[in-house]
Amino acid sequence: MPETVTLKLKEKNFEIPVISGTENEKALDIRKLRQESSYLTYDPGYGNTGACTSAVTYLDGEIGILRHRGIPIEQLAEKSSFLETSYLLIYGDLPTKSQLEKFKKTIAKQADLNKDFKNLFASYPKFASPMAVLVAMVSSLAAYYPDLAKSNPSKEDVDELAIQLLSKMPTICAYIYKTTLKNESFVEPRKDLDYVSNFLHLMFSSKKKEYPLNQEVVEALETLLILHADHEQNCSTSTVRMVGSSWADLFASISGGICALSGPLHGGANQEVMEMLEAIHADGGNIKKYVSKAKDPKSDFRLMGFGHRVYKNYDPRAKIIKRRVDDVLKKLGVQDPLLEIAWALEKVALEDSYFIERKLYPNVDFYSGIIYKAIGIPTNMFPVMFAMGRLPGWIAHWKEMKENPETKIGRPRQIYVGKNQRDYIPLDQRT
Numbered sequence: 001m002p003e004t005v006t007l008k009l010k011e012k013n014f015e016i017p018v019i020s021g022t023e024n025e026k027a028l029d030i031r032k033l034r035q036e037s038s039y040l041t042y043d044p045g046y047g048n049t050g051a052c053t054s055a056v057t058y059l060d061g062e063i064g065i066l067r068h069r070g071i072p073i074e075q076l077a078e079k080s081s082f083l084e085t086s087y088l089l090i091y092g093d094l095p096t097k098s099q100l101e102k103f104k105k106t107i108a109k110q111a112d113l114n115k116d117f118k119n120l121f122a123s124y125p126k127f128a129s130p131m132a133v134l135v136a137m138v139s140s141l142a143a144y145y146p147d148l149a150k151s152n153p154s155k156e157d158v159d160e161l162a163i164q165l166l167s168k169m170p171t172i173c174a175y176i177y178k179t180t181l182k183n184e185s186f187v188e189p190r191k192d193l194d195y196v197s198n199f200l201h202l203m204f205s206s207k208k209k210e211y212p213l214n215q216e217v218v219e220a221l222e223t224l225l226i227l228h229a230d231h232e233q234n235c236s237t238s239t240v241r242m243v244g245s246s247w248a249d250l251f252a253s254i255s256g257g258i259c260a261l262s263g264p265l266h267g268g269a270n271q272e273v274m275e276m277l278e279a280i281h282a283d284g285g286n287i288k289k290y291v292s293k294a295k296d297p298k299s300d301f302r303l304m305g306f307g308h309r310v311y312k313n314y315d316p317r318a319k320i321i322k323r324r325v326d327d328v329l330k331k332l333g334v335q336d337p338l339l340e341i342a343w344a345l346e347k348v349a350l351e352d353s354y355f356i357e358r359k360l361y362p363n364v365d366f367y368s369g370i371i372y373k374a375i376g377i378p379t380n381m382f383p384v385m386f387a388m389g390r391l392p393g394w395i396a397h398w399k400e401m402k403e404n405p406e407t408k409i410g411r412p413r414q415i416y417v418g419k420n421q422r423d424y425i426p427l428d429q430r431t
């Protein structure tokens, strides 16, 4: 007998089916509830709502577990590469050696941008926010690749879309940096380099001087991208699914996801963390002042890089970055006083009852910026780096959504709390 629970509403019993995930997560299947009972469920922020089934990522925030397609994030961060993890997320399994080689080569081949598309960058002002330009550029891909901007692409089209997006994203991100922050001419992608090295080349090589690649930098960036690759139904991924559920094409869905990611409570948090650490440093390292401000109910200030909707334990990604950050800085010969401040801030917060009671721990954004900074990436590019890392997750979820016959257009309900019916008053009779 399938498991059900009985819900009593106005003396009438409703049998609610219970569904279970492969990790034995239980959910009440309320799909027929409104129709049968006229009751809605109310869950602002969707903290208790499963909007889909998904086989991409498993997350247990109480314990601090994160697995992609079953494989723990710790193993991927240590042993995998960003493109291999992308393949795993998008296609469900680790690639064979030849599949991975083919995937890498195809991606390297498509990294160039169309000449007219490249001219778009120059139309943005120098003070433009890199995330605003990224949204526009990804959305503009639909105009330059109309054959792929389809409502219902074939399996082959989706493969091509994944390749085009993964290959063009580093070029787009680096060219945003070159135009809005450096005012420097573009260098062409190098097909002989791996994904991360090519990105560093696009960012930091100039027409006159080739960027000297450093293995430590490449490995550190590879790890950061892997750690950002997916995080199940977070705000931006849910947006990608929501936009795509209207049969909007993948470019439109992903640019919607980038918009959602840009907020300081989501992907914009890494930039905010850096600005907060810099402010504390400029304020003589007065950590207690900032912790008190974060606890003050009258203040809007939050300790950026702390807290998470689903992790009520240390974010496993933050654990990995924290372990690596000191080592990376030492290997790069960088001394950053902000790292000492971050360590001290974490210690003070984790011993404070406010943070203990609310189970607020450092999240992925708390230490990532210190590594980006050591690599030479400016602060307002941090959210762009997050977007580059999250891209395979967005593609994997969009693909999964399209393949699921149960997918419907996303359309939540509401509880109306406005005025009841009243009559229109002509303008000359209004007081």
Ligand SMILES: CC(C)(COP(=O)(O)OP(=O)(O)OC[C@H]1O[C@@H](n2cnc3c(N)ncnc32)[C@H](O)[C@@H]1OP(=O)(O)O)[C@@H](O)C(=O)NCCC(=O)NCCS
Binding pocket: 045, 264, 265, 266, 267, 269, 294, 295, 301, 302, 303, 304, 305, 306, 307, 308, 309, 310, 358, 360, 363, 364, 365
């Ligand atoms: C991530 C975040 C948006 C999750 O929000 P949420 O699940 O809706 O949690 P809430 O906003 O309901 O927070 C619960 C309580 O903890 C407090 N809180 C949460 N994060 C906090 C932070 N970073 N600093 C201070 N207090 C915080 C809230 O004020 C609230 O307190 P209250 O119960 O006294 O009202 C939130 O923790 C946050 O804003 N963190 C900082 C931004 C950040 O680092 N984002 C990146 C996430 S990867």
